[in-house]
Amino acid sequence: MRLAIIGAGGMAGQHAQRFQEIADVEVVAVCDLDGDKARTFAEAHDIPEAYADLATMLARDDIQAVSNATPDGVHKATSLAAIAAGKHILCEKPLATNAADAEEMAAAAREAGVINMVNLSYRDAPAIQLARELVADGRLGRVMHVDASYRQSWLVSDAWGRWDQDSQWLWRLSGAHGSKGVLGDVGVHILDFASFPVGDIAAVTCRLKCFDKAPGNRIGEYTLDANDSALMQVEFADGALGSVQATRWATGHHNSLTLSVHGDRGALRVDLDAARDKVQVCFGEDVHPARWTELAAPPTPSIYRRFVDGIASGVNDSPDFARGAALQRVLDACFDADARGDVLHLERPLA
Numbered sequence: 329m330r331l332a333i334i335g336a337g338g339m340a341g342q343h344a345q346r347f348q349e350i351a352d353v354e355v356v357a358v359c360d361l362d363g364d365k366a367r368t369f370a371e372a373h374d375i376p377e378a379y380a381d382l383a384t385m386l387a388r389d390d391i392q393a394v395s396n397a398t399p400d401g402v403h404k405a406t407s408l409a410a411i412a413a414g415k416h417i418l419c420e421k422p423l424a425t426n427a428a429d430a431e432e433m434a435a436a437a438r439e440a441g442v443i444n445m446v447n448l449s450y451r452d453a454p455a456i457q458l459a460r461e462l463v464a465d466g467r468l469g470r471v472m473h474v475d476a477s478y479r480q481s482w483l484v485s486d487a488w489g490r491w492d493q494d495s496q497w498l499w500r501l502s503g504a505h506g507s508k509g510v511l512g513d514v515g516v517h518i519l520d521f522a523s524f525p526v527g528d529i530a531a532v533t534c535r536l537k538c539f540d541k542a543p544g545n546r547i548g549e550y551t552l553d554a555n556d557s558a559l560m561q562v563e564f565a566d567g568a569l570g571s572v573q574a575t576r577w578a579t580g581h582h583n584s585l586t587l588s589v590h591g592d593r594g595a596l597r598v599d600l601d602a603a604r605d606k607v608q609v610c611f612g613e614d615v616h617p618a619r620w621t622e623l624a625a626p627p628t629p630s631i632y633r634r635f636v637d638g639i640a641s642g643v644n645d646s647p648d649f650a651r652g653a654a655l656q657r658v659l660d661a662c663f664d665a666d667a668r669g670d671v672l673h674l675e676r677p678l679a
């Protein structure tokens with residue numbers, strides 16, 4: 329299978345490496361608006377052709393599939409162009425920047441009959457797959473309470489580079505550059521991480537905050553107006569309540585995802601920092617003494633592998649564009665809930 333990559337930034341490097349590890353795949357081209365960046369990327373990853381013009385790359389009949397690693401605000405235009413050219417597509421998350429666009433992309437992919445997936449990459453953690461099985465098998469009983477957190481710290485730690493200098497981070501802080509803040513960026517991951525095992529989200533409340541972080545909240549062409557902390561309360565379709573949060577201010581963490589699910593007969597915990605392939609569980613006779621044990625999760629094929637397998641078999645695996653659009657509807661509801669501003673400010677702060 330011949331595959332091309334759209335975008336030659338940070339995440340595209342992962343795409344190149346992961347697809348090149350798959351024996352049946354040849355990564356034959358990369359395209360970036362910045363032609364020099366595309367060429368440098370192609371040389372670094374041993375990719376034969378580099379393009380600055382997407383239409384020219386998509387016109388190649390020998391390319392069957394693309395992976396889209398452009399910034400969030402560009403996913404729609406670039407993915408629709410790839411779908412119109414008949415390419416199977418793996419698109420980065422979030423699928424789009426609003427539900428209407430995401431639904432349009434899902435409909436286009438469905439009508440064109442191309443394999444479509446969204447790179448909700450934490451599905452690759454064996455622990456979340458096992459967590460889903462345990463809930464589905466009824467090991468926790470009826471799920472009552474859920475707690476999910478995504479903690480990033482790139483606004484306070486330079487471990488991933490300088491957010492105030494590097495365009496890769498600056499576009500994520502700016503609405504005009506297509507960012508929906510931490511909610512769109514990694515809130516989408518943690519909403520998927522909670523709802524993949526527990527089930528559909530039926531209701532939300534949300535509070536978003538954008539903290540001051542530069543003089544006039546501007547750096548060069550970037551207005552720093554996108555949210556960088558998000559607190560959500562969700563109700564799942566079966567009635568369970570959940571607290572879901574995402575922040576870029578999680579000092580002491582780099583990139584941490586945790587999930588706790590409590591049912592009336594048992595509980596589970598996933599902490600990807602501790603282990604991607606272990607689930608802590610408490611059920612049966614361990615419930616009363618609140619004793620936890622550890623279950624090992626079997627290996628899970630990556631989304632890259634499952635995308636390639638889907639093209640070979642003609643069977644679309646999950647998460648597909650329809651799932652991306654469903655998550656986008658939750659994100660839109662969170663923005664609406666936050667805009668309503670239903671917050672009770674205390675007359676006198678608690679002393």
Ligand SMILES: NC(=O)c1ccc[n+]([C@@H]2O[C@H](COP(=O)([O-])OP(=O)(O)OC[C@H]3O[C@@H](n4cnc5c(N)ncnc54)[C@H](O)[C@@H]3O)[C@@H](O)[C@H]2O)c1
Nearest residue numbers: 335336337338339360361397398399400420421447449496
């Ligand atoms: N799944 C994950 O875990 C994960 C992790 C990191 C990033 N991402 C996602 O990957 C995407 C890219 O993020 P990144 O950190 O690599 O960003 P980046 O800024 O490093 O790279 C994006 C690249 O796309 C190029 N580009 C912009 N518009 C283009 C267009 N119209 N055509 C072709 N190229 C274009 C830019 O020039 C840039 O080189 C984002 O949607 C992000 O949310 C996902």
